[in-house]
Amino acid sequence: xxxxxxxxxxxxxxxxxxxxxxxxxxxxxxxxxxxxxxxxxxxxxxxxxxxxxxxxxxxxxxxxxxxxxxxxxxxxxxxxxxxxxxxxxxxxxxxxxxxxxxxxxxxxxxxxxxxxxxxxxxxxxxxxxxxxxxxxxxxxxxxxxxxxxxxxxxxxxxxxxxxxxxxxxxxxxxxxxxxxxxxxxxxxxxxxxxxxxxxxxxxxxxxxxxxxxxxxxxxxxxxxxxxxxxxxxxxxxxxxxxxxxxxxxxxxxxxxxxxxxxxxxxxxxxxxxxxxxxxxxxxxxxxxxxxxxxxxxxxxxxxxxxxxxxxxxxxxxxxxxxxxxxxxxxxxxxxxxxxxxxxxxxxxxxxxxxxxxxxxxxxxxxxxxxxxxxxxxxxxxxxxxxxxxxxxxxxxxxxxxxxxxxxxxxxxxxxxxx
Numbered sequence: 001x002x003x004x005x006x007x008x009x010x011x012x013x014x015x016x017x018x019x020x021x022x023x024x025x026x027x028x029x030x031x032x033x034x035x036x037x038x039x040x041x042x043x044x045x046x047x048x049x050x051x052x053x054x055x056x057x058x059x060x061x062x063x064x065x066x067x068x069x070x071x072x073x074x075x076x077x078x079x080x081x082x083x084x085x086x087x088x089x090x091x092x093x094x095x096x097x098x099x100x101x102x103x104x105x106x107x108x109x110x111x112x113x114x115x116x117x118x119x120x121x122x123x124x125x126x127x128x129x130x131x132x133x134x135x136x137x138x139x140x141x142x143x144x145x146x147x148x149x150x151x152x153x154x155x156x157x158x159x160x161x162x163x164x165x166x167x168x169x170x171x172x173x174x175x176x177x178x179x180x181x182x183x184x185x186x187x188x189x190x191x192x193x194x195x196x197x198x199x200x201x202x203x204x205x206x207x208x209x210x211x212x213x214x215x216x217x218x219x220x221x222x223x224x225x226x227x228x229x230x231x232x233x234x235x236x237x238x239x240x241x242x243x244x245x246x247x248x249x250x251x252x253x254x255x256x257x258x259x260x261x262x263x264x265x266x267x268x269x270x271x272x273x274x275x276x277x278x279x280x281x282x283x284x285x286x287x288x289x290x291x292x293x294x295x296x297x298x299x300x301x302x303x304x305x306x307x308x309x310x311x312x313x314x315x316x317x318x319x320x321x322x323x324x325x326x327x328x329x330x331x332x333x334x335x336x337x338x339x340x341x342x343x344x345x346x347x348x349x350x351x352x353x354x355x356x357x358x359x360x361x362x363x364x365x366x367x368x369x370x371x372x373x374x375x376x377x378x379x380x381x382x383x384x385x386x387x388x389x390x391x392x393x394x395x396x397x398x399x400x401x402x403x404x405x406x407x408x409x410x411x412x413x414x415x416x417x418x
Contacts, residue, residue, distance in 0.1 A: 003221040031147030031155035041321035061133035066114030089143035107141035133164040151288035158287035165278035209237040218293040229285035239265035313374030323353040324377040331360040336381040351417040
């Protein structure tokens with residue numbers, strides 16, 4: 001079983017509706033992509049998996065959703081304007097202010113800065129103590145000069161970012177903790193750890209806000225690599241930069257004076273008498289890049305029990321765009337059609353994902369398609385067998401078909417998706 005070459009994976013993605021260049025009817029837009037029915041489902045499940053791990057499975061992380069439009073002041077004090085990040089060329093437009101005057105407005109270049117801008121809000125709403133985190137998934141925009149023809153280097157992309165606030169003396173511990181946690185998470189998404197490369201970024205290549213960063217790269221079948229996540233120690237740069245009363249704080253990072261912010265981005269720990277400016281550890285992953293890593297990892301050519309070889313998207317079931325397909329080969333089989341609707345409703349209650357029904361068509365053609373799109377279960381319904389309460393269940397990875405009672409399959413299905 002071998003991973004498919006990247007060019008073959010990209011051809012399949014285009015053909016079956018995972019992604020395509022945006023506005024392709026007008027020639028497409030470089031670095032901007034639309035996701036079809038299959039791609040959008042995988043992205044939804046990837047986001048859910050991240051949110052489950054980062055927010056629901058932890059008691060110290062709070063999720064937010066911030067605006068895409070950004071005050072230029074936020075970018076200025078984050079270091080995304082001027083000498084630090086001239087190459088990003090932020091997208092700028094204008095909006096009317098309360099006096100009906102046009103004022104500059106940016107499309108945000110990262111979700112991170114809006115998480116920092118909500119630091120005081122989260123303190124007010126939730127009253128956390130250190131350590132705690134602010135999590136966010138959302139779009140960001142950068143006018144990249146060199147884009148790829150698949151979703152890696154993009155001008156419009158999606159991020160999954162956590163800002164985890166810790167005392168200065170604990171940064172090393174938490175930085176190492178989050179690196180290990182993120183590697184575990186990527187493995188849970190089906191990525192072989194042997195295909196991940198952790199780069200301890202050298203000092204002269206660090207971002208202006210970072211004192212230490214680990215970049216996680218995915219190694220494609222052809223040996224090319226691309227970054228899927230960075231885990232940065234941002235120090236107190238952001239909390240210091242966005243605080244308006246900087247003289248009240250002890251800030252270790254080099255920051256611009258800030259005379260306009262109303263925030264004082266510091267926290268008083270229980271029993272402490274002074275305010276503490278926290279350091280931020282940032283695990284920042286790309287949704288689009290994560291999707292591509294999963295696809296490059298999961299598209300394989302494998303031997304089959306019902307044929308010499310087949311292309312299979314061996315994606316983890318929780319990420320699969322279609323969870324099960326119910327196939328009725330005979331379009332006149334009334335009992336099978338009725339049963340398919342009933343079974344679909346029961347399966348739909350067992351999973352947060354798509355169940356499809358296909359009426360008519362050749363079984364071999366249907367199974368080939370569902371192998372290619374990663375459907376874990378293919379169920380065939382025939383009136384004659386249903387009279388004996390039997391269904392045929394084909395498992396994607398093995399290609400083996402078994403006879404089962406519907407109740408047996410519900411138990412099997414539930415065990416996979418629970």
